[in-house]
Amino acid sequence: MRRIAATLALIVVIALPASAAAAPLSATQILDQRAKLDGQQVALIGEAIGDVLHADEGDVWLNVLSDGTALGVYLPAEMADAVHVLGDYRHAGDIVLVTGEYRRACDQHGGDMDIHATALEVVAPGSVTERPIEFWKFGLAGFGLVLTGASVLYARYKRRVTDGA
Amino acid sequence: MWVNRTRTDIKAIGHYTGVLVAGIGLLMLLPMVVAVFLGEWAVTLDYLCGVTIAVGAGRLLMLSAPAGTRLSHSNALIVTGIAWLAASLAAAVPLALSGNYGSFLDALFDALSGLTTSGLTLVQDLDHMSLAHNMWRHLTHLIGGQGIVVAALSFAIGLRGGAVSLYQAEGRDERIMPNVMHGARFIWFVTAVWVTLGTIALSTLNIVRGMTVVRGGLHAFFATVATFDTGGFGPMSQNALYYHSPVFEFITLLLMLAGTLNFNLHADIWRGDRGELMSNIEARTLAINMGLLSLAVALGLSATKLFGSSWEVVRKGVYHIVSANSGTGHQTLYASQWATDVGGLAFAAVVLAMAFGGMASSTAGGIKALRVGVIVKGVIQKVRQSLAPPSAVIRTKYHHLTEQTLTDELVSGALLVFVLYVVTYISGGLIGAAYGYPMASALFESVSATANVGLSTGITSPMMPTGLKIVYMLQMWAGRLEFITLFAVIASAGLAFRNKKVRAL
Structure with a gap:
């Protein structure tokens, strides 16, 4: 203001x-x-x-x-x-x-x-100057986290399958 | 014969591009820590988004091939070409979230400009930007200046199978150390020494002049990184003029000169061989170039009668010639002054200084002093040959790290890159003129973008046409990769597209 x-x-x-x-x-x-x-x-x-x-x-x-x-x-x-x-x-x-x-x-x-x-x-x-946190960005960060987690887990799964074979 | 990429090639390219993108994501932890330390919580969230998205996207790409996959030299060229764009896309995420950019394209422009150490910027309200965001902008200079691959190699982030190929593809065919990992670490060692010295000197100056310890220290780090990496970003909209200090200009002048030195020369100086600096063709060419152009700019500025004393003319002239020649882009003049206040001769001298550029295997851009030196030697050899008897064998030697003999292959290689740069400079200028800008200013801006300098006549602004933003981005990208790598990417993409079309028929 x-x-x-x-x-x-x-x-x-x-x-x-x-x-x-x-x-x-x-x-x-x-x-x-x-x-x-x-x-x-x-x-x-x-x-x-x-x-x-x-x-x-x-x-x-x-x-x-x-x-x-x-x-x-x-x-x-x-x-x-x-x-x-x-x-x-x-x-x-x-x-x-x-x-x-x-x-x-x-x-x-x-x-x-x-x-x-x-x-x-x-x-x-x-x-x-107020710099409020924009909460929609938590959603974006969450998406990134899910992306990272899923790719890490999939890489582990693939490695286990390859090692098993 | 054109070599088509196999599915295995594409998977390997995807994997290594992913490694580099994930690496950029991890480097975003640094500004995130700064944001936490300064209590800039909204900015912390911007970097949380940046880190997770870049690491996530990088890891996803890495799934395309197993770790340690072999990377051929031609595939490494393509990875290097794509990596600058992919890394810029990742680096742009927190900048786009900062609220200081009109669009994602503007943030991408700044990320690419930072990584290619160009320094042209589309940022808005820079004087109110957070220190953590400024930290990231300046870190892009540091990451890009040393080379994205060198950065990844130094932190040993999973480049096992492609380390040597990627290192060479990034334009570092001159080995500083026998082992690429040692070479990469030596580059960081030299950088760390200069950045530490510069930061201490400028912090002391800033704090003595009344800045707080945190702000003075961060501004000093920003200025040092932007200068040694010949980038040109600044944390304030006035750039170097903000500090109103001849001492600041002197320290940054030294850092610009250090930044434009070939890392091999840094290694020689470090080993105690200072003679190399005197006899090296690159060092001599650059010294002659800077000397002549400084004289030209001084004469040009004197002719305008704007400056009252020869000290002012020398101070402005030398600073801007070194800034332009080294590819840094710091300026103590307002952008609009280039077109109207400095006069034709000084303007032309600065354009030439930007076009020639600094040394090879440094953070500088442009045609490079080594190529200019080789071309001049080649011309002299041709003249000598034409004057000598037909039976005479004329050989020209020059010194660049070792004694070398000038060959036609060397001269034609240097001329090829020279011509590509000149064509790109002129093409960008013509495109700028087609958008309605005065030809001289458009040429200045085009040279500045292609040679990764960052000096601006004011054309580069958030209001400029989107098409021109994309043209300058392509020029910065092409200039940083010295064209051949970019052509390899374009040719591979073209072949893949053609094959797809043929299969569809």
Whole structure:
């Protein structure tokens, strides 16, 4: 439920009309307009995923996913402290709105594409993702077990018959 | 003369295919243990299904002939050809159950891509995939990279009567050790050493950078296996770019180079004979190839003026050329950047690097440096012959493990495989173009699939046409088997079909 709410929040924020400078974009939209946006201030909205990775003294990397594309965000460590839930198998991560300079090939980071953040805001908190067991799969596993058992038993029977002969 | 398979042949083929499928099923116990350890219960059930179905189907096939049945060389070729497909079908079961694939075909695509160490993927929402499923995806690189038969031999799972034939049919005609079992174990020994070293180095890096011990260790293992086995899968959708680290790139660069080395060269280095590395035609060809193509890609990237410093150009250029040449497919660029951002020269250099490939008897794909070296030597010999007096006898020697004399048979054999690769590269490109993709991108993707690389311009995605998915699967399969084994399978199937038709008349 919370994941659906977070996704809806993301859709609403992207769809909202806003001034050109502040209009939040998804990572895919930024990637698609990379030549035009290079060196510009952008607002990226998406789910914080994976890990907060230490970069250098006082700075970290955060990867933000939206529309199926993830983009690296370089930001001060204290700014990243606002992120509490990172997306993975068990979690839908915080939805964050990152403002900063988009670099198509960042000179500071070996030509990688990134955003140097100047502000980060958590738009919607992350949540635990329920992964319920699908009981029909027990039937499939049972079928496999029967198949294995039957073939092992038949092999034994055949060997006994051959040995007997 | 075409040799028809007898009923006994077909039973033997069925039996050994069953052994390999059951072996794949048993290997699924590893991700199952990881799922239990991490408390991923829904995933545990996926692997319970995978293990039981694969072992059950394998055991059923094994009933077709008694254990220890003799396997001729030609039948072993067919088993090897079928085994990659049968193993992929089995390996796809838990992936299809993961919920990260749009269809069983997509899961099968990834299983085949993993086993052939290609690295092209149709996975969806990879960033939320469970660690146990990622473990299986990466283990397919490890199993396929070392060779399915080598994997089965190493764990001694019932290949008694067909061990030698299967080992040779898998394309390992160069014996590393006098005994095939020792050879198979040596391959695993080398792999274990590199995987351990890589995992320790990358785990340390990940943990220092803030990842938890479990996550950092698993990511390190995934990256090491995907790199040393020249596969290219990653646990995150950004692939190598996720880590934003020059140290990560440096470590994986070393692993890619180690992965593309012929296992015989690993054996020589292990025995202390480092001179072989300097004099070997394969090593020299690959070094020249990588050097020239790195220069080309650097010039190409410089021309785009996208990158601000020569350091950036070298970092991006060398990483992608080694990734392409070794057949790994790790990338620190977004797929869509290949077609628009890197420029024509760099794009062409990467396509050539993928097409040439790494060394024979390694986990790399492509035409292979040995064949390229032999063809170049053959051309030089022809030029020398044309310039020499008619009575002169021109002999060309080259060094590959031992001193060898270049023969017409060797050159024509290398040329045959070269031509087959080139025809497949172009055919796949034309099919991609027929589906409406730009020719250059379609050719890039086709070369990447056939040479088992995994770099992508973005064509390979869950949304691509089903027909193209099947074409790329066939290309990955053909490329991994270097064509002849696949042709043997097709010819045998064709003969069986023709005979059935004749009998029906």
